């Protein structure tokens with residue numbers, strides 16, 4: 001049987017580090033980080049789902065896919081930077097509780113899945129976007145990527161909320 005006791009030990013070390021104690025004990029810091037985390041989620045998930053809707057055909061005859069991706073995806077990237085920064089900072093203060101939660105592997109796994117889907121979309125079907133930019137149905141592979149994107153990000157939001165309970 002594999003010895004996995006190092007994992008809770010590692011989480012305890014993170015939580016008891018100077019930085020972890022500072023995060024946990026500084027008045028009002030945790031709720032401020034949590035609020036910024038939620039703002040980051042809005043910046044990340046809102047534009048991502050708007051792109052997904054365009055790929056599914058919303059405003060197909062009016063807005064080119066390349067315009068939607070050019071202007072909305074950079075906002076999603078800022079949102080991801082905000083959630084990663086605030087999330088890792090909160091994590092350092094509550095590493096043991098959050099790290100041992102049943103929702104933690106779901107949240108991490110779904111974030112990885114969302115990232116792989118983005119990489120597969122941009123490295124794959126998106127290379128042919130000029131052929132279906134405007135007033136053309138998007139290819140089925142782009143539609144599948146958009147459904148996967150919207151469902152994985154929604155799943156991360158659910159897993160995030162479950163972390164607290």
Ligand code: HEM
Pocket residue numbers: 034037038041044045083084085086087088090091094098111153156157158159160161163164165
């Ligand atoms: C590097 C990535 C991330 C890390 C390390 C992280 C970490 C955390 C931590 C530590 C909490 C607090 C849990 C608690 O206090 O019990 C939290 C809450 C949450 N996270 Fe994240 N997170 C990350 C990314 C995301 C993303 C990408 C989303 C959504 C798309 C998300 C959605 C949520 C939600 C909905 C909550 C609960 C907010 C609330 O209760 O008001 N997180 N996260």
